[in-house]
Amino acid sequence: MTRTILITGCSSGIGHDAAHGLKARGWRVLATCRKPEDVARLTEAGLESFVLDMASPESIAAGVETLIDRTGGRIDALYNxxxxxxxxxxxxxxxxxxxxxxxxxxxxxxDLTRRVIPLMRAQGFGRIVNCSSVLGLVGIRWRGPYVATKFALEGLTDVLRLEMADTPIKVILLEPGPIATRIRQNSIPHFEKWIDWENSPRVGQYRASLLRRLYEPGAPDRWQLPPAAVTRALIHAVESPRPRARYAITTPTKLMALARRVLPTPALDWLAAKG
Structure with a gap:
């Protein structure tokens, strides 16, 4: 029987590559996006897509109903x-x-995960894969809100994995480092909406550092990998009989995972400040 995976955030980058990569391996991929125009684009590219806005409880509920209607409630894997x-x-x-x-x-x-778990319990199997980050292991300057969400996701996922250990549902973390995506460009509207940098006591630092990073093309990151590197880890996470609890993706993630365990806080702060 064809395996089914629901993937969120498929308009570009990691989610887009994952949707195409899993489809090429024979999975039935439900590739969801926030914007209807992105859904139309993915549909034209041959993917099965529908709107799922993670900021809207109503959209999440409707998305799960769409999943049930299209698959009869079968879902082998959820990739958040x-x-x-x-x-x-x-x-x-x-x-x-x-x-x-x-x-x-x-x-x-x-919210989405809680709505999917009963489907997986009923069918007697399932994989829940959450996309964290190297920034779920160590914080760096200018990334506070994102770091906070990924640290929280690490903890929530760890507890869910422990609690699901008595079920056939596996819970897995992917921890990418620098990946070639549009996250920097996509963050600009949020920066412009919320951050009054011109009236900040750090206005000089914004001009010297963050504004250049956001608005000017920078030199390629020598550690950066393509989204396909994440897709490879995802494939192992959803297809292996014994998936790992964590997949550290890119050299910086592996180094920071080690540093987090062995370095004292001052040394880790010094290392993070270089990032």
Whole structure:
């Protein structure tokens, strides 16, 4: 029987590559996006797609109903990939910005997962794969809101994995490092909406650092990998009889995972400040 996976955040980058990669391996892929125009584009490319907005409980509920209608309730795997970033110094991030990013990166993810678990329990199998980040292991400057959501996702996923150990449902974390996606460009509207950098005590630092990173093309990151590197880990996570609890993807993630375990905090802070 054809295996079915639901993937969130498929408009570009990691989710887009995962949708095509799993489809090429014979999976039935439900490739969801927030915007109807992206759904139309994916449909034209041969993917099965529908709208799923992780910021909207109503959209999440409707998305699960669409899943049930299309598959009869069968879902072999859920890949929670959708997320965004809101760059800025922590002291300049208003509460509304944190609420907005947590709604998508954690609360919506949790809502969708809770709605899918009963389907997996009923069928007697399933994989839940959450896309974390190297920034779920260690924080770096300007990324506070995103780091906070990924640290929270790591903890929530760890507990879910422990609690699901007495079921046939496997819970897995993917932890990418630098991947060639549009997350930087896609973060600009959130930065412009929420961060009053011109009135920040760090205005000089914004001009010297973050604004250049956001608005100017930078040199290629020598550690950066294509989204296909994440897809390879995802394939192992959903197809292996014994998936790992964590998949560290890219050299920086592997190094930071080790550093987090062995370095004292001052040394880890020094290392993170270089990032």
């Amino acid at each position: 990939n959708a997320a965004f970033a809101c760059p800025g110094a922590v002291e300049d991030v208003p509460p509304g910005a944190l609420r907005e990013i947590f709604e998508v990166n954690l609360i919506g993810l949790h």
